[in-house]
Amino acid sequence: MTIPPVPYDIAPRPAAGTSPEEQQFNDLIAADSRIEPRDWMPEAYRKTLVRQISQHAHSEIIGMQPEGNWITRAPSLKRKAILLAKVQDEAGHGLYLYSAAQTLGITRDEMTDALIAGKARYSSIFNYPSPTWADMGSIGWLVDGAAICNQVPLCRASYGPYGRAMVRICKEESFHQRQGFEILLELMNGTDEQRAMAQESVNRWYWPALQMFGPPDDDSPNSAQSMKWNIKRFSNDELRQRFVGMLVPQAEVLGVTLPDPDLRWNEEKGVYDMGEIDWTEFHEVLQGRGPANARRLQRRRDAHEAGRWVREAAAAYARKQAAKLTETAVA
Amino acid sequence: MSTPSRTDTATAAAAVAATNAPDRGHDHNENEGHGHVEVDGVLLSAELVEGPSVASHDVAEYALWLGDDSLVLAQQLGWWISRAPELEEDIALGNIALDLIGHARSLLHYAGAESNRTEDDLAYWRTEPSWRSAHLFEQPNGDFAHTIARQFIAANYLFELYSRLADSADATLAAIAAKAVKEVDYHRDHAAQWVLRLALGTEESRARMICGLGDLWPFVDELFVDEPLIDRLDGVAVRPSTLRAPATDAMAPVLREAELNEPRGFISSGGGRRGDHSENLGPLLAEMQVLARAHPGASW
Numbered sequence: 001m002t003i004p005p006v007p008y009d010i011a012p013r014p015a016a017g018t019s020p021e022e023q024q025f026n027d028l029i030a031a032d033s034r035i036e037p038r039d040w041m042p043e044a045y046r047k048t049l050v051r052q053i054s055q056h057a058h059s060e061i062i063g064m065q066p067e068g069n070w071i072t073r074a075p076s077l078k079r080k081a082i083l084l085a086k087v088q089d090e091a092g093h094g095l096y097l098y099s100a101a102q103t104l105g106i107t108r109d110e111m112t113d114a115l116i117a118g119k120a121r122y123s124s125i126f127n128y129p130s131p132t133w134a135d136m137g138s139i140g141w142l143v144d145g146a147a148i149c150n151q152v153p154l155c156r157a158s159y160g161p162y163g164r165a166m167v168r169i170c171k172e173e174s175f176h177q178r179q180g181f182e183i184l185l186e187l188m189n190g191t192d193e194q195r196a197m198a199q200e201s202v203n204r205w206y207w208p209a210l211q212m213f214g215p216p217d218d219d220s221p222n223s224a225q226s227m228k229w230n231i232k233r234f235s236n237d238e239l240r241q242r243f244v245g246m247l248v249p250q251a252e253v254l255g256v257t258l259p260d261p262d263l264r265w266n267e268e269k270g271v272y273d274m275g276e277i278d279w280t281e282f283h284e285v286l287q288g289r290g291p292a293n294a295r296r297l298q299r300r301r302d303a304h305e306a307g308r309w310v311r312e313a314a315a316a317y318a319r320k321q322a323a324k325l326t327e328t329a330v331a
Numbered sequence: 332m333s334t335p336s337r338t339d340t341a342t343a344a345a346a347v348a349a350t351n352a353p354d355r356g357h358d359h360n361e362n363e364g365h366g367h368v369e370v371d372g373v374l375l376s377a378e379l380v381e382g383p384s385v386a387s388h389d390v391a392e393y394a395l396w397l398g399d400d401s402l403v404l405a406q407q408l409g410w411w412i413s414r415a416p417e418l419e420e421d422i423a424l425g426n427i428a429l430d431l432i433g434h435a436r437s438l439l440h441y442a443g444a445e446s447n448r449t450e451d452d453l454a455y456w457r458t459e460p461s462w463r464s465a466h467l468f469e470q471p472n473g474d475f476a477h478t479i480a481r482q483f484i485a486a487n488y489l490f491e492l493y494s495r496l497a498d499s500a501d502a503t504l505a506a507i508a509a510k511a512v513k514e515v516d517y518h519r520d521h522a523a524q525w526v527l528r529l530a531l532g533t534e535e536s537r538a539r540m541i542c543g544l545g546d547l548w549p550f551v552d553e554l555f556v557d558e559p560l561i562d563r564l565d566g567v568a569v570r571p572s573t574l575r576a577p578a579t580d581a582m583a584p585v586l587r588e589a590e591l592n593e594p595r596g597f598i599s600s601g602g603g604r605r606g607d608h609s610e611n612l613g614p615l616l617a618e619m620q621v622l623a624r625a626h627p628g629a630s631w
Contacts, residue, residue: 075623190631
């Protein structure tokens with residue numbers, strides 16, 4: 001659903017001296033071509049991608065929870081079907097992305113274990129709860145909307161399997177954002193209670209959605225390397241700015257107020273000026289002190305543990321079937 | 332910046348489409364190759380089958396039986412998403428739930444037309460005694476083996492039912508069944524594959540599969556009971572008692588390969604078709620209906 005900011009603790013620098021395969025890699029990047037799994041790549045490039053793609057996959061998987069929370073209570077059968085389809089899409093996105101990461105030499109089990117052990121990150125936005133139905137609207141409109149801004153440029157990411165996965169994902173995210181917008185529109189056209197529900201929800205999700213683009217550019221030390229490698233195409237602040245530019249007219253159509261008193265059109269710069277983002281909150285949630293961090297991981301761990309005997313059964317069955325085939329072949 | 336006033340969904344959708352292109356005007360290349368991506372809304376309503384006929388009271392009642400079975404089962408399966416043993420299973424169970432909601436919506440839409448009620452009126456504003464689901468579908472998810480046992484029985488029953496209902500004299504029921512049978516055929520295969528894996532996998536999975544099948548089997552009988560309604564719907568409804576042999580025959584080879592015996596134990600007296608339900612239906616409806624009922628008359 002969202003791309004977490006480029007990881008902080010990686011500071012990749014190619015080794016001095018350029019080997020022929022490194023030169024080939026550099027040429028491919030310079031030509032804005034794609035790197036494929038069998039191509040040589042610098043270890044730091046591989047590591048950055050494994051980190052980013054697996055974080056993205058984890059975000060899809062953890063991101064199923066706040067919306068999954070409302071499948072059983074969706075207020076109409078049509079909404080129930082759409083929400084179910086959306087959460088199912090997210091599982092599918094997780095699957096493509098884990099597969100893309102696997103082409104870089106890591107297994108799905110390793111990634112899952114890291115997630116459950118609390119060692120891997122996922123987008124902080126999913127550490128916020130979804131107490132009202134309007135949150136299904138806000139998540140679609142704001143969270144998926146931010147994800148689209150982040151992800152459309154990733155369709156051109158230099159690593160082939162990642163870029164191709166993103167093309168499929170972006171097509172579905174666009175539908176997700178629209179259904180979120182429609183949920184809010186329906187609420188805003190509804191009763192006073194429904195309108196209040198929509199506004200209250202937008203108030204809660206607006207700022208965390210802006211934080212999804214990551215820290216400001218002057219506090220995002222590794223973005224530059226990712227941009228050099230054509231993984232990242234635009235800076236965090238540029239993407240955030242575009243997102244706000246996209247939201248303002250949509251908010252007017254909805255009739256919701258974006259909860260930023262400083263938000264206004266800057267004629268001179270041709271962009272919206274916005275208020276200060278609370279980066280303390282961002283870092284707090286990132287450090288595990290958000291409202292639902294513990295619940296999200298616990299749910300993932302519980303599902304994983306409760307499903308262990310099923311996975312073991314499937315593996316045992318497959319072994320027995322393979323053994324039977326061998327026996328038959330020998331006989 | 333001029334923006335349309337808040338009027339209708341069409342204007343709003345156009346506004347979303349117009350402003351949803353975050354890359355436009357920034358980088359020319361973004362709009363070429365794998366650049367800007369946009370998809371028109373998928374019309375889920377196109378999934379629904381609407382037939383030419385208006386149901387009589389009896390036909391509406393029969394449609395309610397089948398619609399309630401599907402909706403109650405879908406409601407249960409929806410819980411598994413984000414909790415399944417494997418990501419692939421989140422997707423598979425989600426798919427099955429989606430198919431079942433589709434069947435339920437078509438059937439409830441048809442059932443409601445006679446009394447001027449929508450699918451949502453029927454789903455959200457009926458209390459327990461007005462529901463017509465059979466007890467099998469109301470049984471809780473339990474562990475994965477219980478869910479699979481319930482799926483195995485349900486999908487085999489539904490497959491035999493819909494294969495015959497596709498020839499119903501009622502054109503709408505026939506159309507709904509013709510679409511549904513293809514989907515429950517997949518559900519049947521999914522359940523059979525898991526019955527085999529769980530029964531023949533590990534000692535633990537075998538014990539759980541035997542337990543799950545034993546706990547669900549008491550609810551098989553009710554599926555094949557002929558109520559008086561059926562006598563009034565000759566040629567329209569499928570007589571439940573005629574499904575017992577084919578459904579049992581369809582399950583037998585899977586049970587044999589899985590080295591499982593058909594459980595012989597309790598037989599529940601059921602009563603769902605008459606509005607007598609298991610204790611599970613009340614909490615299930617309470618959860619499903621809670622938001623809709625908090626906002627009478629609201630549209631979503």
